[in-house]
Amino acid sequence: MKNLILPLFTILLLITSCNDDDNTDNATDEGIATPLSAFDEFNQDAVTISFNGNEITIESNGLPNHTSPYWPDDNPLHIDKVANNTDVLTPGLIGERSYTLTVSTAPELAATGTTTGLGAIGISVTGVPIFNDQEGNNRPIEEVIVETFDYAGAHNGPSGYHYHIESFDVPENTTLSFDDEKLVGILSDGFLLYGRRDFDGSYPTDLDASGGHFGVTPHSDGVEVYHYHIINEFAFGNVIPLFAGQLQGTPNAIF
Numbered sequence: 125m126k127n128l129i130l131p132l133f134t135i136l137l138l139i140t141s142c143n144d145d146d147n148t149d150n151a152t153d154e155g156i157a158t159p160l161s162a163f164d165e166f167n168q169d170a171v172t173i174s175f176n177g178n179e180i181t182i183e184s185n186g187l188p189n190h191t192s193p194y195w196p197d198d199n200p201l202h203i204d205k206v207a208n209n210t211d212v213l214t215p216g217l218i219g220e221r222s223y224t225l226t227v228s229t230a231p232e233l234a235a236t237g238t239t240t241g242l243g244a245i246g247i248s249v250t251g252v253p254i255f256n257d258q259e260g261n262n263r264p265i266e267e268v269i270v271e272t273f274d275y276a277g278a279h280n281g282p283s284g285y286h287y288h289i290e291s292f293d294v295p296e297n298t299t300l301s302f303d304d305e306k307l308v309g310i311l312s313d314g315f316l317l318y319g320r321r322d323f324d325g326s327y328p329t330d331l332d333a334s335g336g337h338f339g340v341t342p343h344s345d346g347v348e349v350y351h352y353h354i355i356n357e358f359a360f361g362n363v364i365p366l367f368a369g370q371l372q373g374t375p376n377a378i379f
C-alpha cells in the first residue's frame with residue numbers, strides 16, 4: 125500500500141509545481157500595452173477611436189468601406205454577388221448601426237477562457253462586427269449558411285451586417301485579410317486579431333486553442349504581445365471561421 129501512496133503523492137506534487145509555473149509565466153506576460161499604431165488601420169469613415177486613461181473605446185456605425193451585394197441597390201458600393209456561385213442572400217441590407225466597445229490599453233490573459241456568445245464578439249478594421257462560428261444556438265456555420273456570405277465572409281442578420289469567416293480570394297477583395305498578416309480587428313477582450321500568417325509571412329506553429337500566442341506583430345515595433353490569428357485550418361470546404369475558440373482575456377460588452 126505504501127508503494128502506491130508515494131507515487132501518487134509525487135504526481136500531486138508535480139501537478140502543483142506545474143500550476144505554479146503557469147502562474148509565474150502569466151504574471152510576467154500579462155498586461156502588455158496594445159500597440160496603438162494598430163488603430164490607424166481602422167476605417168475612419170466608420171470607426172472612431174478614443175483614448176481615455178487606461179481605456180480605449182472603439183465606436184462604429186457598422187458601414188464597411190468595401191463593396192457587397194448587401195448594400196442597397198442605389199449605393200455606389202452595391203455589386204452583384206461574386207462569391208459562392210449562388211445568389212442566395214439573407215434578408216436585410218447594410219444600414220447604419222451603433223457598436224461601442226471599451227477595452228483596457230493593456231489587456232491581460234484571464235485565468236480561464238470565456239466561450240463567446242451570439243452577436244458581436246469584436247469590431248473589425250472596416251467597422252463591421254465580428255461574429256463567431258455559430259449562426260444560432262447550437263447551430264454552427266454550415267454549407268447552407270455559407271451560401272449566403274458575400275466575398276467578405278459576411279451576411280445580414282436581425283442585428284445587422286456581420287463577418288463570420290475569412291474573406292474569399294476574389295479580385296474585388298482589395299482590403300480584407302486573405303491568407304496574410306493583415307489586422308482583422310479587435311476582439312471584446314481587447315486582444316487584436318490578425319490574418320492566418322505572422323509578420324514574417326510564416327504560419328505560426330505555437331498557437332493556443334483560440335489561435336493566440338505571444339509574438340511580434342506588424343504594429344508592435346518588435347515587442348512580443350499576445351494576439352490572435354485566424355487559425356489556418358478549413359472548417360469545411362474553403363471555409364475558415366474568423367474566431368471559433370474561447371476568449372483568452374476578459375470579455376467586455378459590445379453594445
Ligand SMILES: [Zn+2]
Nearest residue numbers: 255259281288
Ligand atoms: Zn450570421
Ligand SMILES: [Zn+2]
Nearest residue numbers: 322328339353
Ligand atoms: Zn502572431
